[in-house]
Amino acid sequence: MRTATLPFAFPLEAAEILRRRSFILTRLCAQDDGFCTIPVQGIGEDTLAEMLRLYDECFLSGYLKRAMGCLRVTLSARLISSAGKFLCTRGMLKQIKSAEIRMSGDFLTRLDEGPFQLNGLSVATPQEAFLVVFEHELCHALETALYGQTGHSARFLSLAKGLFGHTAMRHSLPTRRQEAARDGLVVGSRVCFPYRESMLGGVVTYIGKQATVMVPDARGEYRDRRGQRYTKYRVPLDHLKKNP
Ligand SMILES: [Zn+2]
Structure with missing residues (x-):
């Protein structure tokens, strides 16, 4: 220069x-x-x-x-x-x-x-x-x-x-996304998390301050190409547990 x-x-x-x-x-x-x-x-x-x-x-x-x-x-x-x-x-x-x-x-x-x-x-x-x-x-x-x-x-x-x-x-x-990745959480990860009295399971579709998780639900408002219905949840990252 x-x-x-x-x-x-x-x-x-x-x-x-x-x-x-x-x-x-x-x-x-x-x-x-x-x-x-x-x-x-x-x-x-x-x-x-x-x-x-x-x-x-x-x-x-x-x-x-x-x-x-x-x-x-x-x-x-x-x-x-x-x-x-x-x-x-x-x-x-x-x-x-x-x-x-x-x-x-x-x-x-x-x-x-x-x-x-x-x-x-x-x-x-x-x-x-x-x-x-x-x-x-x-x-x-x-x-x-x-x-x-x-x-x-x-x-x-x-x-x-x-x-x-x-x-x-x-x-x-680390940014939150990097922190999440370090814990093995990426978009597409199968996870479970506590919700009210039970544990729900689903797939991570977005990671930000919180993760977006799509949970299979017969009455859910989201539908994939195969017709499976889902409900969307926003979950704090530290509530998520990765499913093997
Ligand atoms: Zn730069």
Whole structure:
């Protein structure tokens, strides 16, 4: 990467990255009590906007505000397949119409005390973990603003390393779907679970915060191609027992 062409200081020294990250963390904790607790209670909309503003100012010399002014940060309770996500929509002429970094609220509030491994960094608190996840998504927004597209290429890795010290993209914080998979639960698994006074058996058709299980039932409202009827149940993952 020809670093001379980037509109902000790059790459940064490791100590400088830590200093800027902890400055941002202190500012965010000072304005949002719910974000300071462990486990985290939540994070306000204002705090999300301030997080973006501070990162842009401290790390990117305000470049994103100039180049991608429409970028917003949101918190989604429904995002459970990953801890964060960058989304953008384009108009007819490929110009960016909207850009969003969506952070998983589920991920944030389930985090306990560290340490965790995240993007190659050792992270001590849930708050710091949230920032490091955000930094990864911010790199996607930045790469899009700079080059028109983004992925996990060498160019992306170089940006993430030079700005935030990230040396990897995998992390040890499992999403619910990964947690379920570790317990051997996948879509198609035969399971049983307690319901009222009895145990019901069925097949998993979706795994999210809860699993969707289709249970054979002569009066059920769902019907498969062979005419078998089912009733749909939503079951907390830890209530499920896998049938051999
Ligand atoms: Zn990514």
